[in-house]
Amino acid sequence: MSTMFRRLAEIPIPVAGTISDNVVQVTYSVRDHVQKAKKTLSKTIFINDAGLVGSGNMQEVSPEIALSAVSPSGQLRAVLRESGNGDDKKRFVEIWRGDRLEISTEVTDKHGAFYSDDYLSTLSFSPTEGAVVYTAEANPPGKDSSLLDRFRFTPSFGEGLPTRKRPTTFIYRWRDITDKDTILPTPSFSRISVSHSTTVLFGQATFISDTELLATGYEYTADGRLLGIKGCFNRLVGIWRIIIPNAGADVPDAPCSATKLTPSDRSCRSLRRIVSDPHSQSDDVFWLSTTTGGAHAGCSTLHRYNSRTTSEEPRIVLETVWEAQEDSFAGLYLDGLSQRPFLKLQGKTYMACHSMKRSRLTIFLIDVEGGSVFELTPGELDSWNVLGTDGASRIICVRSSPAEPYGIFVLQLNAQNPFSPPTQYLIDHALLPNDVEKALKTLDVSIVPIPGRYPTETVVYKSKDVGTTPPLITIPHGGPHYTPTTAFSAATIALALEGYTLSLPNYTGSLGFGEQYVQALRGNCGSLDVEDCMASVKHLVDLGIAKFGKGQQFVSGGSHGGFLAAHLIGQYPDVFSAAVLRNPVISCGELAISDIPDWAFSELGLPFTPDSLVTPEIYEHLYRASPIAHVDNVSAKVLLLIGGSDMRVPPPQAIRYYHALKARSKEVEMLWFEKEGHPLEGVEATEVGWEVARDWFKSARA
Known part of the structure; x- marks a missing residue:
């Protein structure tokens, strides 16, 4: 076997990252050729205004953790955990406050495997941080069901997602909806049930209030198919607003009403919500869309929706770019937005995202009010991608080139002039023999x-x-x-x-x-x-x-x-x-x-x-x-x-x-x-x- 191939292939690949205050957390994917397995590692990096201060060693992330998310305040962390093997696998929802486990509930009997993919997975905190919404596979019909129900053909979401057949949205609540300081004696647990003329399978849900969600909704085609969604951004997927009338109740099925916000000719994905001041008159949610049908990938449109009102229609921030000049912004070409793409500078909101510009990836800063776009990382051969932001003026990102593995950078934006070259700080890089x-x-x-x-x-x-x-x-x-x-x-x-x-x-x-x-x-x-x-x-x-x-x-x-x-x-x-x-x-x-x-x-x-x-x-x-x-x-x-x-x-x-x-x-x-x-x-x-x-x-x- 080629020693050089192994050495190159075993270089860690940064796949996710967060930055809060002066702490950066980066997750890496690593190939282990001896065990023939992929592993997930994590590293904590400490920085200050001058760049790197120090870092811990890489540590393996437990394979039991299917998905985790930090609350908007940064005080809580939700963990979806699966332990055991095969039919003996147990599932738990955990809420952590720092290093202390605040509450944990076994949900093995409630549903099947948690979803952690890039297309359907959900793990979102409510605004009062007393509940989370997540997606999992519904239990199949049991032994007491009719033979027709037990053996009825159920389509999956295709390549890479063969076990995804019945995505179901669940709400887990551990604090009183009317008094966020009161922990419930027993957490409530509800499955979202939407009555609608069209069968819709929901994913990527996010709270917009304690009693409402926005979610992407996948629809069957007229011939009963779920066309493959991995790498395909032209499917029947819309944005839906879901009202939960009994949000605080502990009921197996929570009857809800749902309204589709987007037209049928747009295929939507990557819902991202700005966490606003409670006294603000807007609570904006953004998503990407491409044309339904036709090419499976293309230039995306960026949309914005004020979820505080039901009277406003979603607005377009950036249109599809049809014809681009050789060195100009050619449009948005990306699978999805990072989990935290927003920045606040001088009272204005911006979005940081990477996109293809000819044969390289580069980072763009978007003024979500005016639609102006500025390239933060111009160059000839370097490719960049965004991992996340601190919500204020810093972006955590990755730079690599054809002959240079990853470098983790912090881009510090100029608050007085965001559309100017940012200061770059290298805080981690690959160590090569x-x-x-x-x-x-x-x-x-x-x-x-x-x-x-x-x-x-x-x-x-x-x-x-x-x-x-x-x-x-x-x-x-x-x-x-x-x-x-x-x-x-x-x-x-x-x-x-x-x-x-x-x-x-x-x-x-x-x-x-x-x-x-x-x-x-x-x-x-x-x-x-x-x-x-x-x-x-x-x-x-x-x-x-x-x-x-x-x-x-x-x-x-x-x-x-x-x-x-x-x-x-x-x-x-x-x-x-x-x-x-x-x-x-x-x-x-x-x-x-x-x-x-x-x-x-x-x-x-x-x-x-x-x-x-x-x-x-x-x-x-x-x-x-x-x-x-x-x-x-x-x-x-x-x-x-x-x-x-x-x-x-x-x-x-x-x-x-x-x-x-x-x-x-x-x-x-x-x-x-x-x-x-x-x-x-x-x-x-x-x-x-x-x-x-x-x-x-x-x-x-x-």
Whole structure:
């Protein structure tokens, strides 16, 4: 196994952070290749106005903690805990005041597993900090239920969320609703039950008063589906206002009324509430939205809603940016906002968030009143992302670059002029062995625009050694509406250090260039994106960075990136000598059992409705746009890496491609990871996949 890959892959990755007063708490994700497991670690860092004062050691976060949240005042912490294994797992709701456990209640019999994902999970304190709302899986029908109820098919939320079928909102209250200083003898516990003509599954709930919630509501399609939501921001998801008439009662089901605030053509997510002064006339809630249907990701709109009134409609703070100038703000491209994105400066409210700007992530400060936007972290290669704020003038964030792992920074804004460059304080960074640090310094990374193909550009990794020209590996991204940025990537860097030049093209359809380019790819997949990728190969050859010839050009990609890699070896068989495909889309007409069957229709220019079927005419259209149409031309040796539990691109496609290549006497191998899903992101699968891919390319070098 590659020692360098392991060392790079085991560098901790910051995934969350809080800053309060002069204390920063950062959570890291770490890969353990010996135990073949991912672990969560935490570090406390102490700062002052001049920067770092000191820090504690990293400590492992208990795997029993499903989710935790700090109250707005900072005095309380709610913990959702799961202990034990399998059917013996016990669940508890805990409220901590500092180091003291104030109250704890077992809720094992109330519901199934707590939700802690990025799409449906909830853990929010009430304004008086006497209750929390959270989301968990409802118990399935019991043995006393009818056979119809017990065995009725219930859709899940798809890839990455196969156990999410019955998200249910629960309120746990331990203080009297009329007297917040009185602790109840026995905490009350209620399940939100909403009577509505449309079945709505709620998540991401937040209190706006002790008797009202705002929540995202997921709706079934007309054919009874819950279309996959992981990475898909075009679903039937709205913002709902829920009134709890008996908020202080201890009842199994709390009958509530709910009103949808958003139109059906907007898919909404990432509810975030500003904690206002109790005497304020506004209590603002923000969320992001994109268009329902169509592209699965794109430029987001930022909305604002005054929850103190029911008469005002939600307002738009930032519109979708259709056309962006080359170096200007191109719009919001992000999965979601940080848990605490707001700042208060000179009585005005701002929001800090990261977004893609061409091929890098950068941090923007948004004036939520006037809609002005200012880039706080301009640069050429550094990528930044926001972890959170202190609610006043400081932002805790992460900076990395293609050859430099994470650095944790505090950005101190100028209260007199927030739209000016902030002061930056480095408070933590990755500690690297000398040989790793030395190896990283041998890489030269640049962003290369492709002439005549705007907005296409590619992130190129190459050795600073100007000796013989190494083979080029082109790595198109998936999505297709995604962007590989200049953030640190262990697997990419490790492969470059094996003696390859790497090209990561952001072709038409990539995020961070304006919505017009997202939409430009729809209906042109399999042609425009393929041509952009091939143009990047030719341009790098023209620059002398790469060359044509046997053993000089390779390609690798996953999902839609695998779709492009398979197209490239089929459409340009004389160029590429080897390919590695990870859960690739091979035949778009065979995605009926995917959790996102609308994807092929949308991306290949066909209308999709819940009653759509793949007719012979539609199949012909999808077939001609698919890599399988070019299988006879393939001459490259092909390695397939397949997740046996992939719900997004069902494995039968790859199996069919494998046998089709075998039948044509092509050189092909397939690795099967039974329990892996679409990303192939398990510790063992990632390492094995990287190692075998490296050896596959090595065997094809000239």
